[in-house]
Amino acid sequence: MRSYMGQQEDGMSDGLYTYKHHRERGADIHTIFVKKSKFRILLSFIGTTFLLVSVCCALLSKDGLCLCSLWSISFASVIAKCLRCDPVKKESLVIMPTFGIQLEQHFWSGRVHRKFVPIGKILRPVLNEHVTPVSCYWSLALLVREEYELMLVFKSLNPPVKMLVPIWKALCAFVDSNTLGNSALPQST
Amino acid sequence: MDGQGTKHRILMVSDFFFPNFGGVESHIYYLSQCLLKLGHKVVVMTHAYGNRSGVRYVTNGLKVYYVPWRPFLMQNTLPTLSLTFPIVRTIIIREKISVVHGHQAFSTLCHEALMHARTMGYKVVFTDHSLYGFADAGSIHMNKVLQFTLADIDQAICVSHTSKENTVLRSGISPEKVFMVPNAVDTAMFTPSPKRLNCDEIVIVVVSRLVYRKGADLLVEVIPEVCRLFPKVHFIVGGDGPKRVRLEEMREKFSLQDRVEMLGAVPHAQVRSVLISGHIFLNSSLTEAFCIAILEAASCGLLTVSTRVGGVPEVLPDDMIVLAEPAPGDMVRAVKKAIDMLPGIDPQIMHLRMKELYSWDDVAKRTEIVYDRAMESPTTNLLDRLPRYLTCGSWAGKLFCLVMIINYLLWRLLEFLQPAVGIEEVPDIGPLHAHLGSRNDEAQEK
Numbered sequence: 001m002r003s004y005m006g007q008q009e010d011g012m013s014d015g016l017y018t019y020k021h022h023r024e025r026g027a028d029i030h031t032i033f034v035k036k037s038k039f040r041i042l043l044s045f046i047g048t049t050f051l052l053v054s055v056c057c058a059l060l061s062k063d064g065l066c067l068c069s070l071w072s073i074s075f076a077s078v079i080a081k082c083l084r085c086d087p088v089k090k091e092s093l094v095i096m097p098t099f100g101i102q103l104e105q106h107f108w109s110g111r112v113h114r115k116f117v118p119i120g121k122i123l124r125p126v127l128n129e130h131v132t133p134v135s136c137y138w139s140l141a142l143l144v145r146e147e148y149e150l151m152l153v154f155k156s157l158n159p160p161v162k163m164l165v166p167i168w169k170a171l172c173a174f175v176d177s178n179t180l181g182n183s184a185l186p187q188s189t
Numbered sequence: 190m191d192g193q194g195t196k197h198r199i200l201m202v203s204d205f206f207f208p209n210f211g212g213v214e215s216h217i218y219y220l221s222q223c224l225l226k227l228g229h230k231v232v233v234m235t236h237a238y239g240n241r242s243g244v245r246y247v248t249n250g251l252k253v254y255y256v257p258w259r260p261f262l263m264q265n266t267l268p269t270l271s272l273t274f275p276i277v278r279t280i281i282i283r284e285k286i287s288v289v290h291g292h293q294a295f296s297t298l299c300h301e302a303l304m305h306a307r308t309m310g311y312k313v314v315f316t317d318h319s320l321y322g323f324a325d326a327g328s329i330h331m332n333k334v335l336q337f338t339l340a341d342i343d344q345a346i347c348v349s350h351t352s353k354e355n356t357v358l359r360s361g362i363s364p365e366k367v368f369m370v371p372n373a374v375d376t377a378m379f380t381p382s383p384k385r386l387n388c389d390e391i392v393i394v395v396v397s398r399l400v401y402r403k404g405a406d407l408l409v410e411v412i413p414e415v416c417r418l419f420p421k422v423h424f425i426v427g428g429d430g431p432k433r434v435r436l437e438e439m440r441e442k443f444s445l446q447d448r449v450e451m452l453g454a455v456p457h458a459q460v461r462s463v464l465i466s467g468h469i470f471l472n473s474s475l476t477e478a479f480c481i482a483i484l485e486a487a488s489c490g491l492l493t494v495s496t497r498v499g500g501v502p503e504v505l506p507d508d509m510i511v512l513a514e515p516a517p518g519d520m521v522r523a524v525k526k527a528i529d530m531l532p533g534i535d536p537q538i539m540h541l542r543m544k545e546l547y548s549w550d551d552v553a554k555r556t557e558i559v560y561d562r563a564m565e566s567p568t569t570n571l572l573d574r575l576p577r578y579l580t581c582g583s584w585a586g587k588l589f590c591l592v593m594i595i596n597y598l599l600w601r602l603l604e605f606l607q608p609a610v611g612i613e614e615v616p617d618i619g620p621l622h623a624h625l626g627s628r629n630d631e632a633q634e635k
Contacts, residue, residue, distance in 0.1 A: 015611070129244040129615070133257050134275040136283060138613065161613055 012163060019163040028095035028174075030167045032159045034088065088156040093167060095174050101142075103153060121145045125153075125171035127164060140164045142171075197560045198230040198285055202277075202302040203292035204265050206235040206253065210457045212481045213293045213318050216348075216372055221251050223553030229560075230617060232284050234277070236266045236298060254280055258298075268297045270304075270592065271599055277305045278603055282612045288560050290314045291338075294321065294331060300338050307341050307574070308596045312563040315339060316346040316370075317356045320478045320499045332359040333581075337589050340577045343563035346370050346556065348479040349500025355478075361580075368562075370555045371503075373547040374484035381490030381536035382465040388531055389421065393524070394467030394491065396427040396460060396482060397474075404473030404496060405432030410517040411473065412436075413443045415524050422528075423448050427455040427463045464489040468534075469527050475515055477501050483510070488543040490536020494523045506546075509539060571597050 011020045018033040092104040100118040107113075123143040128150065130139040138161040141150035153167070201221055205213040221231040226249075233253040245253045256276055258266045266273075281289070289306035291299035294317050303313045315338060322328040339345060339360040345367045347353035357364050386392070393415070399405045409432075412424055426436060426449065433451070440449050455463055464470065470486030472495040479500045483493050487509055495501050497512040504510070511530070513523035571593070578589035 131243045131254055131256055131276075134272075134279075136254075136276065136279045 014160055014162075017157065017159040017163060019159065019166075021166065026097065028097075028170060029092060030095075030170065031090055031092040032154060032157050032163060033090045034157055091154045091157050093153055093171075095170060097174070097177075101171070101174070103155075105155065117142065117144065117151070119175075121147075122175055124175060125168055126150065127161070127168050130158075138164055140168055140171075195561060195564065196228050196230070197224075197557075197564070198287045199224060199232070199560070200281060200284065200286045200289045200302075200306075201231060201233045201292065202235075202289060202296075202299050203233075204236055204260065204296040204298045205293055206233060207247070208238050208241060209264055212372065212479070215481060216316075216318065217292055218247075218251075219373065219375060219549040220553055220556060222249055223549045224556070225249050225251060226550070227553055227557060229557070230284070232280070232286070234280055234298070234302065236260055236264075252284075256298075263295075265295065265297045268301070270301065271596065273298065273301045274305045274308075274596070274599055275603060275607075277302050278309065278600070279612055281306065281309065281311065282609050283615050285614055286311065288312045288314060288563060290316065290560075292316045293318050294335050295319065300334060303338055303342070304593075304596060305600075308571075308593065308600050310568055312343045312560075312566065314344045314346065314559055314563050315342055316348070317352060318348055318478055320352060320355050320476050321359060323359070333585060335360045336581050337578070337585070337592075340581055340589070341574050342366070343566045344368060344559050346559055348372050349503050351500040351503065352478040368555070368559050370552055370559070371547070372479045372481050372484065373549045373552045374481065374488050374543065375549065376488050376540065376544045376547070379461050379464070379485045379488035381488075381540050386466075386468060388468065391419070391422045391469065391528060391531065392425060392467040393422060393469045393471050393494075394425045394427070394464055394486070395471045395473070396455060396463055396486075397472070399426075399428050399430030399432040399436065401432065402475055403428075403430075404475050404515065405430065405435065407473040407475070407496070407515060407517065407520065408471075409435050409439045411471075411520045411524070412449060413439060413445065414517065414521045416443070416445055416448055418521065418525070419528065423450070425450045425452065425463060425467060427452040427460070429454040460485065461489060464491060467491060468531055469494055469524070471524070472496065472501070473515070473520065474498055474501070480504060484543065484547055488540055488547075490534070490539045492527050492530060492534050494520070494527045496520070506542075509542070 011018070013019070016034060020031045020033065022029055087108055088105055089108045090106045092106070094102040094104065096102065098119065100116060100120075101122070103115045103117070105113040121144050123145055126141050126143060128139045128141050130137050137158045139158070140153040142153065144151050201217050203213060203217060205211060206217055207214055217233060221233060224231050231251060233251065235253065235255060236258045237255045242255050242257045245255060247253060258273070261267045280286070289302060289311050291303045291313065292315075293299055299315070303315060306313050317335075321331055323332065335356075336359070339356075339362040342362070343366075345356065345362060347356050347367055347369055348371055350369055353364070353367050353369050356362065357367060395408060397403045397405075408426075415422055416424070433453075436449075436451065440446055440451070452463065464486055468491065470483070470491040470493045472480060472483055472493065474480060474496055475498060477499040480495070483495060483501065483504050486493055487505055493505060493510040495510060495512060496515040498515060502512060511523045511527045513519040575590050575593065578593060579586040581589050
């Protein structure tokens with residue numbers, strides 16, 4: 001933890017995630033990239049190949065479609081569908097001074113999902129310990145006015161806390177610099 | 190290890206914790222608070238309670254993991270053996286735990302966490318809070334599970350000498366490994382009424398879950414008889430449960446509506462206000478390892494009448510409690526004796542004596558010794574540990590060995606899929622925000 005506390009890095013990387021920070025036309029952009037799993041790609045191709053082979057065997061066999069063939073086709077279809085679903089390539093947080101923040105999800109297919117949160121709605125950014133039935137990880141979220149639940153900054157990716165801390169600090173500075181943010185929630189000393 | 194000076198990092202595991210209320214829950218909470226005061230790191234792991242899920246920080250920065258596993262029976266999580274391993278392993282590594290302390294023989298999560306911790310080579314301590322039988326099917330099953338858990342444990346704790354004897358007989362654990370550390374009471378929370386109550390009208394208080402084990406059926410027979418013999422006696426019954434209907438019926442049958450007040454479920458914060466409205470506390474439990482309720486009543490200055498069961502005779506000095514056999518006639522005689530003793534009872538003196546006799550700080554210091562002893566025990570590998578399980582029975586022993594081998598293989602698989610170095614360790618000082626905030630302040634000062 002201590003090694004990164006005082007750092008102002010423009011980027012860092014670990015086995016799975018890469019963090020990049022840059023400024024563009026006055027906006028502060030924090031991006032988390034995820035490496036595409038080679039194992040997943042391999043499984044995807046195996047699933048697709050298995051599907052094609054099953055269909056060909058079923059069509060070319062003299063006995064016609066038997067129950068076994070139907071099972072193998074449906075099973076291979078499910079595998080191929082699951083593995084070829086459109087995963088997230090990168091997620092970005094764009095801080096626009098005086099306006100608000102924009103959360104972006106970039107998918108491998110090229111599709112982009114964007115969500116804008118105006119500055120007036122943000123009460124506080126929080127670093128949360130997220131507990132699932134099998135694991136535990138850090139997540140960065142926003143306390144949003146008139147919203148019952150926390151808004152996750154990175155919805156699909158779970159980057160390590162060393163990447164989340166500089167983003168959290170940037171968000172804190174952004175919220176604190178805004179007078180609305182200061183009046184909305186008293187700062188702890 | 191330098192003995193007493195060693196600071197431990199403890200993971201308390203049980204299915205029973207706040208917001209649920211009871212003896213085990215209070216024990217874990219107060220013990221954790223006192224261990225934090227002594228400089229140890231304490232983390233609690235339990236299952237989710239309704240919407241209470243994820244990480245919560247309670248008083249003095251005590252960190253609680255409410256793992257999103259839903260309870261399936263009597264606040265217990267579903268026994269899965271292996272499915273809890275990933276989360277237990279993650280918490281142990283990220284919190285840099287040195288000792289895993291499981292509470293209550295009936296807790297599934299406790300047994301599984303201790304099993305996983307042993308597989309990973311961590312020191313484990315177990316506290317048994319209850320007494321169990323030997324004959325019925327439930328007890329036979331429970332005792333076998335306990336035998337499996339305690340076959341390879343570093344140290345065990347029981348809350349009374351009776352409980353220790355019971356645990357040793359049920360599990361076959363070596364008595365040298367079992368320590369007796371009693372429960373305690375928060376005397377600051379349970380203080381007597383500032384003004385002394387008038388003895389013209391005697392109020393007998395019952396605060397208990399109205400279930401068979403707590404002797405609700407005994408109350409049904411005792412209350413009418415006491416009311417018949419002593420016209421100036423009133424009863425206040427606090428608590429709820431399946432046996433409440435029987436008490437209501439008894440009240441109707443003997444026309445005691447004006448003399449027996451039924452309060453229903455009493456929130457823990459209001460227990461003191463119920464206790465201080467009475468002179469005598471009546472406990473009719475049929476089995477009890479310790480009974481914290483008696484301590485709370487005595488701390489409030491009430492004279493106790495109780496059944497002579499389990500560890501109850503060990504709890505209070507003879508001049509603060511009247512014991513009786515769990516039979517209606519003997520209970521009535523004990524109530525009569527208590528009424529005769531009442532003029533000589535000073536609630537303030539009783540409270541001060543309780544303050545000296547029972548303190549959570551003392552419990553924490555004694556538990557600390559158990560942790561030190563556990564840390565001194567040699568670290569053993571799987572092959573050294575397997576023979577211990579074989580002694581658990583001709584068939585059960587082999588089954589337990591198989592379970593431990595599978596668990597070991599699962600651990601190796603988890604180590605391969607998610608190496609320990611990939612699990613982020615958390616800062617020790619409260620929530621991360623506070624930690625980062627203090628760092629920023631230090632940097633600014635420099």
